[in-house]
Amino acid sequence: MRTVIERSRFPLAPCRVGLGTAAFLDDLEASGARLAYLTPSSQFPTCRVMPTDTREAVLKWAERHDAYLLEDDYCRDFRYRERSLPPLASMDRRGRVIYMGTFSKSLSPALRINYLVLPEPLRDRWREAFASSYSPVPWLNQQVLARFMTDGSWDRHLRRVQAKNRRKYETLTRVLRATMGNDVEMLENGTGLHLLVRVRDGRPQDELVRRAAEADVAVYPTKKYWTDPARHVSSTVLVGFSSIAEDDIEPGIRALAAAWFG
Incomplete structure (x- = not known):
């Protein structure tokens, strides 16, 4: 999304998300923005969930500055420990x-x-x-999806997907705790389709990714997701679980633990 905005030649004013609500709102106030792009249900890649009071403050900011909020709710369906908070759109009374x-x-x-x-x-x-304008999505695909949603098939499918991803999330976090213990910290909030793993010994991301790849395990650096890469969370990699089979998670994490810690 950042690339799309930059290619459209709109200036960016990043807001800090890891230093608390006050810092985020201070950055928003100072931005001079008329459009704020937000992912309240699960901020990528930190997995942070925007608290209700922050959502209310952001709505007030939009009304005060005659601005709009673009709420990207890409991962609201995947929450494993608590119920989802109401979307900003459901709280909006001013069309913002x-x-x-x-x-x-x-x-x-x-x-x-x-x-x-x-x-x-x-x-x-x-x-x-x-x-x-002509939609690039074929009309037949749209009609089939509409039928899928209105006849009850969508709800059944979503429940199956949610249950499958919850099992994978629980397996991943359980095996990480069992194999790496206090050597790592999991940065997650029970949402989304990935989590961040920080190694406490201070090794750089590049070394962690390289050692994982040598063991045929894919983990991903996070520096590229920070507007200023120098401020990225050090010794931290992204571990996804959306496309891996549940049975492959435990052997994969055990191989990762051996690659990192011997």
Whole structure:
């Protein structure tokens, strides 16, 4: 998303998400922005969930500055310990939230179907601006998905996917604790399809990724996700579990522990 914004030549004003609500809101106030891009359900890659009081403060900021909030709720369906907090869009009473969702995580990225729920004034402008545009998503795919959602199949599918990913999340966290113990810290909030693992001995990301690759285990550096890579969380890698089979998680983590700690 950052790349899309940069290619559109809009200036970026990053807001800190790891230093508490006050720091985040201070950055937002100082930004001068008219549009804030937010992922309240699970901030990527930190997995942080935006508290309710922060959501309320952000809505007040948008109203005060005549700004809009682009809420990307890409991972709301995957929460494993607590119930999801209400989306910003459901709290919005002033038409300040543009709600964005996707079927890539819960169904298939091959569909390439996302959606926007626009405030009424923006919806009218959207229709005027794009009245003659052609959707790249085939109409048949859209109709099949609509039928899938209205006949109850979507709800059944989502429950199955949620249960499967919950089992994988629980297996991953259990095996990490069992094999690495106090040598690592898991940075996660029971949301999403990945977590961050920080090695306490201070080794750089590149070494952790290289040693994992030598053991045929894929973990990912996180520096590229920080606007200023120099501020990234050190000794930390991203471990995903969306595309790995549940039975492969334990042997994979045991191989990773051997690669990192012998």
